[in-house]
Amino acid sequence: MLPCDYCHSKPAILFCRPDSAKLCLLCDQHVHAANALSLKHVRFQICDSCKTDTAVLRCSTDNLVLCHHCDVETHGAAASSHHQRHRLHGLSGCPSVTEIASALCLDFRAQDPVVPTAASGGRDEVYEQVLEIARQRNDDLGAE
Numbered sequence: 001m002l003p004c005d006y007c008h009s010k011p012a013i014l015f016c017r018p019d020s021a022k023l024c025l026l027c028d029q030h031v032h033a034a035n036a037l038s039l040k041h042v043r044f045q046i047c048d049s050c051k052t053d054t055a056v057l058r059c060s061t062d063n064l065v066l067c068h069h070c071d072v073e074t075h076g077a078a079a080s081s082h083h084q085r086h087r088l089h090g091l092s093g094c095p096s097v098t099e100i101a102s103a104l105c106l107d108f109r110a111q112d113p114v115v116p117t118a119a120s121g122g123r124d125e126v127y128e129q130v131l132e133i134a135r136q137r138n139d140d141l142g143a144e
Contacts, residue, residue, distance in 0.1 A: 005027075006030070014091065042091065049067070049074065056087065061083040062083065090103070097133055097134045
């Protein structure tokens with residue numbers, strides 16, 4: 001587990017280059033809601049393989065997000081045509097739960113956006129953190 005640089009208790013999911021910070025999703029939301037400047041920071045998922053670089057693609061076949069180097073190491077040129085791979089996009093601002101799920105390539109049912117439909121494999125913590133954000137936002141709405 002690569003711990004979050006802010007809370008030190010949850011696994012880091014995102015890396016913010018301008019802050020040089022590895023953050024869990026809850027801390028990312030807190031830190032990047034602080035001011036207008038931090039809202040502009042684009043954050044990317046951390047590579048599942050090396051845990052040191054930002055991921056540039058998701059391999060659906062292996063259920064991994066990988067940086068360029070680890071993608072080449074894992075798939076090589078020949079095997080890559082057999083795997084379903086998708087380019088990843090970063091997050092900026094304070095995205096909605098739906099935007100977070102989309103950017104992190106999570107598969108949620110449309111009628112109940114907080115229940116994963118596919119086996120998440122090694123991505124369980126990512127699902128759990130998105131669910132926690134969804135619960136927190138629902139609790140905040142109920143308190144108003």
